[in-house]
Amino acid sequence: MTAATMLAPKAPLWTRLPVVHQFRQSIGLQRGMLVVGLVITGVFILTAIFAPLLAPYGYSQLRDDNGTFGAQQAPGGAHLLGTTVGGYDVLSRVIWGSQTAIAVMVIAVVLSIFAGVALGLVSGYFGGWLDRVLVVVCDAVYAFPALLLAIVMGIVISGGRSDLWGGIFAAAISITVVFIPQYFRVIRAETVRIKAEAYVESARVLGASNGRIMFRHVLRNATRTLPLIFTLNASEALLTLAGLGFIGFGIEPSSAAEWGYDLNKSLSDVSSGIWWTSLFPGLAIVLVVLGITLVGESLNDLADPRLRSRRAPGKTGVVAATSVVPGGTLDAGPGGIDGLEAGPLAPDPHPNDDPFEAK
Numbered sequence: 001m002t003a004a005t006m007l008a009p010k011a012p013l014w015t016r017l018p019v020v021h022q023f024r025q026s027i028g029l030q031r032g033m034l035v036v037g038l039v040i041t042g043v044f045i046l047t048a049i050f051a052p053l054l055a056p057y058g059y060s061q062l063r064d065d066n067g068t069f070g071a072q073q074a075p076g077g078a079h080l081l082g083t084t085v086g087g088y089d090v091l092s093r094v095i096w097g098s099q100t101a102i103a104v105m106v107i108a109v110v111l112s113i114f115a116g117v118a119l120g121l122v123s124g125y126f127g128g129w130l131d132r133v134l135v136v137v138c139d140a141v142y143a144f145p146a147l148l149l150a151i152v153m154g155i156v157i158s159g160g161r162s163d164l165w166g167g168i169f170a171a172a173i174s175i176t177v178v179f180i181p182q183y184f185r186v187i188r189a190e191t192v193r194i195k196a197e198a199y200v201e202s203a204r205v206l207g208a209s210n211g212r213i214m215f216r217h218v219l220r221n222a223t224r225t226l227p228l229i230f231t232l233n234a235s236e237a238l239l240t241l242a243g244l245g246f247i248g249f250g251i252e253p254s255s256a257a258e259w260g261y262d263l264n265k266s267l268s269d270v271s272s273g274i275w276w277t278s279l280f281p282g283l284a285i286v287l288v289v290l291g292i293t294l295v296g297e298s299l300n301d302l303a304d305p306r307l308r309s310r311r312a313p314g315k316t317g318v319v320a321a322t323s324v325v326p327g328g329t330l331d332a333g334p335g336g337i338d339g340l341e342a343g344p345l346a347p348d349p350h351p352n353d354d355p356f357e358a359k
Contacts, residue, residue, distance in 0.1 A: 037291045060257075125218060138185070190223075247264070260285075
């Protein structure tokens with residue numbers, strides 16, 4: 001048998017894609033959580049992409065050909081989810097709000113990754129006084145309450161309220177400041193561990209530059225956990241955005257739809273028995289956070305070798321016929337594994353013979 005025939009066939013490319021690969025690894029409840037999370041997240045992304053086609057009205061539209069919508073109209077008729085206290089269509093505001101949410105999440109997490117990874121890589125690789133200064137600064141930022149820091153940054157950037165892209169970037173940058181220390185800590189710890197590995201030392205001995213070592217050897221191995229942090233931080237970014245809008249530091253309703261702002265305006269409706277103005281924006285936040293969190297937790301479980309190696313009952317591998325022991329291999333018996341499983345050995349026909357007597 002040649003070496004070529006002993007090599008296992010390479011899996012198709014589509015089976016090695018990030019989400020597909022994890023899905024094929026998952027089993028049981030773990031697969032169910034991943035599927036539910038992917039479905040909810042997929043619906044959220046598609047709703048944001050096709051919001052202009054799905055929404056019956058604009059996010060700031062107050063009238064149509066029949067006149068004004070009217071405030072606090074009950075669900076039904078031309079307004080399936082009713083109208084808000086300001087006269088906006090609830091369904092349209094919920095659909096358009098998905099665009100604002102996904103824009104803030106993507107911008108905030110991408111900026112956080114670039115800044116946090118760059119600072120963590122430099123800090124962990126070079127060390128020294130630069131490392132100490134960056135650690136102190138990130139710990140100081142991390143000590144502040146996340147929402148309070150986001151409020152301060154939002155006021156500094158946009159004065160608390162802004163137009164569509166101004167408000168989106170203000171919210172995204174304020175959330176970025178909150179998330180940078182998380183990525184900094186993870187990448188710095190991984191960089192400190194990886195730079196002491198033998199292959200990094202070998203590259204340094206061979207004359208590789210610091211830049212080549214950092215980006216070709218350290219960075220590629222230090223960023224394997226980033227997809228997990230990305231999914232978990234995306235849900236945190238949505239909650240932070242909703243919190244900013246709820247306390248009055250969100251985006252103006254005439255510039256964009258934002259679920260936290262709609263919840264803020266529905267506070268007085270709850271005590272009056274008008275439930276639809278707060279139920280549907282709050283339900284949208286809960287479902288999106290739940291879907292993204294399920295995806296993140298499932299990926300986190302699959303990244304754990306102790307959980308990743310689980311297999312469904314009845315699909316265990318074949319036991320090897322020999323066991324490796326110090327000094328060589330120890331056969332299972334004269335008949336191998338079959339000899340052990342065949343039952344007890346046959347009785348010796350000469351039990352009283354001297355074992356040292358020449359035969």
